[in-house]
Amino acid sequence: MPLCVQCPRTYPRDAFQLIDAAGNHLPEPRLSLFDRLSRLLERTPPLAHRAANRRVAEALARQRLGAAWRCPAGHMQPEDFRSVKPIVIGLVGPTATTKSSYLGSLLYQLTNHAILSELGLRFSIIDEPSRRRWEQYYEGQLRNRRAPGTTLRPNADEQTPPLVVRMTVTPPAGREARYDLVFFDSAGEVQQTGRDVAVHSPFVQLMDAALLFYTPKALRFPREVYRLPGEEQSQTAPGPSRVVGTFTTLLAQLSQHPAYVSRHPTRDLPTAAILAKADELVELLSVEFGAPEFPSLPLDASYFDDPLARQEEQGRLPYEITRRYAGAGILQAIEQLSRLRSYHAVSAMGCEPDEQGVFADYRPLNVAEPLLAVLHGLRLIGRPGTYV
Numbered sequence: 001m002p003l004c005v006q007c008p009r010t011y012p013r014d015a016f017q018l019i020d021a022a023g024n025h026l027p028e029p030r031l032s033l034f035d036r037l038s039r040l041l042e043r044t045p046p047l048a049h050r051a052a053n054r055r056v057a058e059a060l061a062r063q064r065l066g067a068a069w070r071c072p073a074g075h076m077q078p079e080d081f082r083s084v085k086p087i088v089i090g091l092v093g094p095t096a097t098t099k100s101s102y103l104g105s106l107l108y109q110l111t112n113h114a115i116l117s118e119l120g121l122r123f124s125i126i127d128e129p130s131r132r133r134w135e136q137y138y139e140g141q142l143r144n145r146r147a148p149g150t151t152l153r154p155n156a157d158e159q160t161p162p163l164v165v166r167m168t169v170t171p172p173a174g175r176e177a178r179y180d181l182v183f184f185d186s187a188g189e190v191q192q193t194g195r196d197v198a199v200h201s202p203f204v205q206l207m208d209a210a211l212l213f214y215t216p217k218a219l220r221f222p223r224e225v226y227r228l229p230g231e232e233q234s235q236t237a238p239g240p241s242r243v244v245g246t247f248t249t250l251l252a253q254l255s256q257h258p259a260y261v262s263r264h265p266t267r268d269l270p271t272a273a274i275l276a277k278a279d280e281l282v283e284l285l286s287v288e289f290g291a292p293e294f295p296s297l298p299l300d301a302s303y304f305d306d307p308l309a310r311q312e313e314q315g316r317l318p319y320e321i322t323r324r325y326a327g328a329g330i331l332q333a334i335e336q337l338s339r340l341r342s343y344h345a346v347s348a349m350g351c352e353p354d355e356q357g358v359f360a361d362y363r364p365l366n367v368a369e370p371l372l373a374v375l376h377g378l379r380l381i382g383r384p385g386t387y388v
Helices: 033-041 045-064 099-111 128-143 194-201 200-204 240-256 276-289 301-305 306-323 328-337 369-377
Strands: 017-019 069-070 087-090 119-124 165-171 177-185 208-213 273-274 343-344
Touching: 017 240, 033 276, 087 099, 087 200, 087 240, 099 119, 099 128, 099 177, 099 208, 128 165, 165 273, 194 200, 194 240, 194 273, 200 240, 208 328, 208 369, 240 328, 273 306, 273 328, 273 369, 276 343, 301 306, 306 343, 306 369, 328 343
Parallel strands: 087 177, 087 208, 208 273, 273 343
Antiparallel strands: 017 069, 119 165, 165 177
């Protein structure tokens, strides 16, 4: 059944209605036996052009009427929502772990800079409510080298709307296909208790993949070893107990998730653990690990030669930093969530802002790599022989 990402709920196909600009219900035309046979013939290569022309004509007719598909609750749907599979990706973490900055920077790089085009992955924001939200809260800020605003706690029984991004897969990423990536970014304050999650983040029960966030301030560095840049002046991000508590709350909420329900839970929810604000640790790398910088994956066709090995290699350093500096509880909580997990060092903005809040040296680090990991875990990209 199709999913309305605004509700978020699934409904029978015939529960969605086509509504014009005046609020009138437009009935779908009933197809005669001849029409159905014609459409079957249009699936053959010689008549494929007729199917394409028909779809274009029908779309133009709807646009002239200002018509859009709406769910029973009245939410607008993408034009071809019934023929494109939605993939729900949740951003999970306490407040001040840069979830909103990460999502904005990721989509800015995917759409405006097409950083995954050489892999055969293309992205666009064609869903109208998502495009309005993107332009209002994200794109202008990033264009001016500022971070998107923090996601605020919604009122009463409301949920934070998602951002829906159309992904087109072409070789070498895999066989040609289209998906709607549905990114849910809820305020960290509503991820602390089961009730808050159930009221404000019901997408959890629909998630296909999860991105888990924590920052270096959830770790503990001996003073003689390292001090985080601007530690005294910066906002106090949550410590390990808040991070572990958030991930544990998520685990409890997932008890009825399809990837967990069974006598022996499979825990096959692709999960990317993100050590955010990794730019704060650059000096630690040379002092403690003899590394000049965090490694990055090749964003070209060579990535698909052995993606699991590349992910594991890239994840060693953020995993070791977390383990060595009092993050064992965080790692344990992540391991309880999923066996399909990867670790990433990421910086949404690449540096600290100046006094005006401008990131003068905006250079995002590894923002696309957690997404690649969960897409591969979902078997949406890559070669069949490379899956777990």
